[in-house]
Amino acid sequence: MPQYSLTINGQSHQVDVDADTPILWVLRDTLQLVGTKYGCGIAQCGACTIHIDGKAARSCSLPIGAAVGKKITTIEGLSEDGSHPVQQAWIEHDVPQCGYCQAGQIMTASAFLAENKNPTDQQIVEAMNGNICRCGTYTRIKAAVKTAAKNS
Amino acid sequence: MTKNINTNRRSFLKVSAAAGGGMVIGFNFLGCESKPRIPEYVAPNLEIPEKWNTLNGFLRIGENGVVTIMSPNPEIGQNVKTAMPMIVAEELDADWDRVIVEQAGLDTDNFVRQIAGGSQSIRFGWKSLRETGAKARHMLLMAASEKLEVPIEELSTEKGKIYHKATDRVLDYGEVATAAASMEVPEEITLKDPKDFKLIGQSTRNVDGFKIAQGSPLFGLDVMEEGMKIAMIEHPPAFGMKIKSIDDSAARAMNGIIDVVRINVEPEGWNPQWSDVNAYPELVAVVGESTWQVMKAKKALNIQWENDSDLENSAGHEATMKEALASGNGEVARIDGDPDKAFEMADKVIEKTYSAPFLAHNTMEPMNFYANVKENSAELIGPIQTAQFLEGTLEGVLGIPKENISIMMTRMGGGFGRRLYGHFGTEAALISKAVKAPVKLVYTREDDMTQGTYRPAYMVTYKAGLDTSGNLIAFQIKGAGIPGSPVFHNRYPAGAVDNYKVENYQVATNISTGAWRAPRSNFIATAEQSFLDEVAEAAGKDPIDFRIALFDKAKDNPVGSDNDYDAERYAGVLRLVKEKSGWSTDKPGVYRGVSAYYCHNSYVAQVLDVIVEDGVPKVDKVYCAVDCGIVVNPEGAINQIEGGIVDGIGHAMYSTLTFEDGVPQQSNFDKYRLIRQKEAPKSIEVHFVDNGVDPTGLGEPSLPPIGAALANALYRATGTRLYSQPYINQVELLG
Numbered sequence: 001m002p003q004y005s006l007t008i009n010g011q012s013h014q015v016d017v018d019a020d021t022p023i024l025w026v027l028r029d030t031l032q033l034v035g036t037k038y039g040c041g042i043a044q045c046g047a048c049t050i051h052i053d054g055k056a057a058r059s060c061s062l063p064i065g066a067a068v069g070k071k072i073t074t075i076e077g078l079s080e081d082g083s084h085p086v087q088q089a090w091i092e093h094d095v096p097q098c099g100y101c102q103a104g105q106i107m108t109a110s111a112f113l114a115e116n117k118n119p120t121d122q123q124i125v126e127a128m129n130g131n132i133c134r135c136g137t138y139t140r141i142k143a144a145v146k147t148a149a150k151n152s
Numbered sequence: 153m154t155k156n157i158n159t160n161r162r163s164f165l166k167v168s169a170a171a172g173g174g175m176v177i178g179f180n181f182l183g184c185e186s187k188p189r190i191p192e193y194v195a196p197n198l199e200i201p202e203k204w205n206t207l208n209g210f211l212r213i214g215e216n217g218v219v220t221i222m223s224p225n226p227e228i229g230q231n232v233k234t235a236m237p238m239i240v241a242e243e244l245d246a247d248w249d250r251v252i253v254e255q256a257g258l259d260t261d262n263f264v265r266q267i268a269g270g271s272q273s274i275r276f277g278w279k280s281l282r283e284t285g286a287k288a289r290h291m292l293l294m295a296a297s298e299k300l301e302v303p304i305e306e307l308s309t310e311k312g313k314i315y316h317k318a319t320d321r322v323l324d325y326g327e328v329a330t331a332a333a334s335m336e337v338p339e340e341i342t343l344k345d346p347k348d349f350k351l352i353g354q355s356t357r358n359v360d361g362f363k364i365a366q367g368s369p370l371f372g373l374d375v376m377e378e379g380m381k382i383a384m385i386e387h388p389p390a391f392g393m394k395i396k397s398i399d400d401s402a403a404r405a406m407n408g409i410i411d412v413v414r415i416n417v418e419p420e421g422w423n424p425q426w427s428d429v430n431a432y433p434e435l436v437a438v439v440g441e442s443t444w445q446v447m448k449a450k451k452a453l454n455i456q457w458e459n460d461s462d463l464e465n466s467a468g469h470e471a472t473m474k475e476a477l478a479s480g481n482g483e484v485a486r487i488d489g490d491p492d493k494a495f496e497m498a499d500k501v502i503e504k505t506y507s508a509p510f511l512a513h514n515t516m517e518p519m520n521f522y523a524n525v526k527e528n529s530a531e532l533i534g535p536i537q538t539a540q541f542l543e544g545t546l547e548g549v550l551g552i553p554k555e556n557i558s559i560m561m562t563r564m565g566g567g568f569g570r571r572l573y574g575h576f577g578t579e580a581a582l583i584s585k586a587v588k589a590p591v592k593l594v595y596t597r598e599d600d601m602t603q604g605t606y607r608p609a610y611m612v613t614y615k616a617g618l619d620t621s622g623n624l625i626a627f628q629i630k631g632a633g634i635p636g637s638p639v640f641h642n643r644y645p646a647g648a649v650d651n652y653k654v655e656n657y658q659v660a661t662n663i664s665t666g667a668w669r670a671p672r673s674n675f676i677a678t679a680e681q682s683f684l685d686e687v688a689e690a691a692g693k694d695p696i697d698f699r700i701a702l703f704d705k706a707k708d709n710p711v712g713s714d715n716d717y718d719a720e721r722y723a724g725v726l727r728l729v730k731e732k733s734g735w736s737t738d739k740p741g742v743y744r745g746v747s748a749y750y751c752h753n754s755y756v757a758q759v760l761d762v763i764v765e766d767g768v769p770k771v772d773k774v775y776c777a778v779d780c781g782i783v784v785n786p787e788g789a790i791n792q793i794e795g796g797i798v799d800g801i802g803h804a805m806y807s808t809l810t811f812e813d814g815v816p817q818q819s820n821f822d823k824y825r826l827i828r829q830k831e832a833p834k835s836i837e838v839h840f841v842d843n844g845v846d847p848t849g850l851g852e853p854s855l856p857p858i859g860a861a862l863a864n865a866l867y868r869a870t871g872t873r874l875y876s877q878p879y880i881n882q883v884e885l886l887g
């Protein structure tokens with residue numbers, strides 16, 4: 001199996017995996033960073049969202065090669081202690097029900113807010129539309145993104 | 153009988169790391185010693201005691217007064233892991249900031265009904281959780297009474313402390329916990345007057361909120377155990393097919409593949425229980441080192457399938473239900489008065505048919521389970537709503553006695569009824585047994601969606617007769633479903649109409665079905681409340697006034713004696729939503745629909761506002777009134793209500809599972825449409841009736857009526873009545 005050098009959450013990793021392995025499964029199986037979730041495997045639900053060089057990306061549908069030479073951030077590396085304004089807003093608004101999709105929601109929101117500091121409601125809704133929440137916490141997600149924007 | 157393995161799994165907390173200013177303690181749940189275990193977050197500056205005193209199955213109190221409360225029931229997102237311990241803490245008079253909540257494993261010695269289903273965790277747990285806390289408090293008081301040498305009546309408690317005010321002395325719970333643990337458990341205990349509740353009724357944050365926001369390993373899919381292999385299953389492509397032959401040579405030759413085995417969750421001689429419903433008892437399982445390798449090997453399997461029974465089609469389903477309803481040979485479930493004669497005498501007769509398709513549960517976390525089965529023991533960890541039933545199945549299928557089976561329940565990435573049916577746990581156990589290794593079984597999204605225990609497909613015909621004054625004098629419901637009727641024949645408007653009849657029709661299928669959030673109600677509420685809106689219009693009456701007049705009749709002069717609702721509480725939520733939504737005031741440009749329903753012992757009424765943007769309707773705001781008795785955790789309760797509303801709008805509007813030759817036509821979220829952020833209501837306003845009665849269901853009741861509030865509002869916006877779900881086939885909705 002080919003070997004890959006990766007930079008994830010500021011740390012270097014060497015992994016031996018099949019070349020077609022999606023980043024998601026390298027994170028979850030090989031590196032045991034299981035905060036990034038499997039939801040659909042076809043980039044439709046957003047549960048697997050990570051940052052590649054600061055941009056939100058669907059890790060389930062990108063082969064490991066796409067991570068080489070890039071800066072990968074997962075939910076575990078968004079902050080060391082849960083202090084990122086988006087994480088804090090999620091706690092403040094008590095957003096989660098089951099919680100499974102929320103790491104992906106938080107990663108999408110944090111990449112979005114990094115580029116758009118003062119979004120309108122409509123921009124928030126557009127930005128978050130790719131992330132499914134089966135429990136239906138959408139109004140709380142929207143409110144939390146607004147709070148995070150204020151506190152960023 | 154006590155368990156003789158793994159008792160330490162649910163008994164001890166240990167400090168493993170500090171993070172986020174607070175302590176993170178790991179309990180023996182996931183991972184081998186060298187890896188991080190699932191952390192339990194503890195409030196900052198909380199010192200974890202060395203020594204714990206066990207007061208009962210729910211409670212341990214440390215020497216420093218820190219309290220650990222077990223949450224007995226599985227957590228599927230309904231937030232019982234916060235609410236159930238709150239109830240114990242209330243009667244204990246614990247200091248919530250010094251409470252650690254720990255998820256209990258299956259432990260039928262200490263806990264009853266460790267089930268997530270029917271919105272009943274709080275309702276059934278209410279009394280016993282309170283008594284547990286109150287009895288432990290009394291034991292602490294007994295110990296304090298001895299220590300301070302004062303009568304127990306002179307002592308009071310508050311926030312984890314015992315006060316003897318006459319002598320100005322204070323004891324922390326921790327100081328008397330050891331002595332309290334050896335006190336006799338009182339048989340009878342007086343509970344608080346709800347007026348004195350301090351914690352119940354206060355919004356309390358989700359105890360797992362911090363961990364979720366950090367992406368901590370909480371879910372079954374996150375389980376990592378020493379030596380664990382990954383397993384996946386391959387099932388027949390169509391309902392009505394089974395395995396004929398398997399050529400696994402290509403799959404076996406692939407990187408990382410360990411074994412390919414054939415399993416059967418219904419071995420000869422095993423009589424399945426209700427919770428064993430499954431799509432396909434016989435499966436092929438691939439076992440390997442990593443998820444991706446097993447996923448690829450699954451595709452390399454060469455399996456021949458053969459027909460076992462009919463291959464069904466959605467078009468056929470619809471036709472069969474129509475035929476059944478037209479046959480007139482249904483089972484009469486209830487008849488009051490003389491409906492046939494009343495319809496003959498009616499001034500106006502309205503008859504409409506409503507239908508809805510099969511639905512998949514689509515929990516965001518696909519089915520999975522960890523199992524380590526040895527010769528005479530089995531250890532399972534995973535997401536299950538009915539662990540105690542899975543235990544019984546494992547005993548029967550594996551031939552291992554219950555006391556040698558342990559089941560740990562993980563936080564679940566959604567339930568919605570899907571994880572009532574624990575066949576995936578049994579599958580994991582059989583695979584582990586076959587390959588003689590610990591395995592984590594993982595379903596792909598496609599596996600999950602195409603072998604579900606689906607919401608049945610339904611069709612129901614309503615008929616109403618009005619007299620010349622617009623009074624409802626006759627009402628008839630003919631309900632059909634694949635496989636069963638959705639009608640609750642003793643629910644509203646039974647009891648409110650002199651001439652009333654319900655007929656049920658069943659249509660057999662080989663498609664596996666089961667409970668889906670608010671079973672039957674999830675469809676029948678929408679049909680009934682859409683129909684009543686149309687009947688009110690035909691009667692020339694306001695839709696809320698029309699409904700309330702029927703409740704007045706059911707209250708003052710009920711028909712029959714088996715009506716299973718309280719007409720006053722039902723009307724109460726309608727009156728509340730009428731007031732809060734400003735129903736009586738015209739709002740230009742706002743098209744409003746109303747709906748009300750009773751299920752899971754709770755009453756819900758909703759007003760949904762649609763606005764029109766660029767000629768396309770859009771859901772703007774939803775007002776919701778709820779009577780679920782005492783609200784334990786208001787913010788958590790509001791979250792549940794909001795979620796049910798969004799879920800109900802989404803499924804009524806967009807979702808469907810169709811079949812062609814037995815094959816589900818939607819296998820992932822590219823084809824199976826779920827509601828998204830853009831389509832959700834802009835805002836949801838929730839109001840609770842404050843009546844102080846014991847709490848009732850909350851996880852399900854807000855879902856069933858909302859589809860009708862939506863349909864009724866869309867009718868006002870577009871002039872089109874909606875009879876067939878998903879509505880997207882008839883009207884556009886702006887996202």
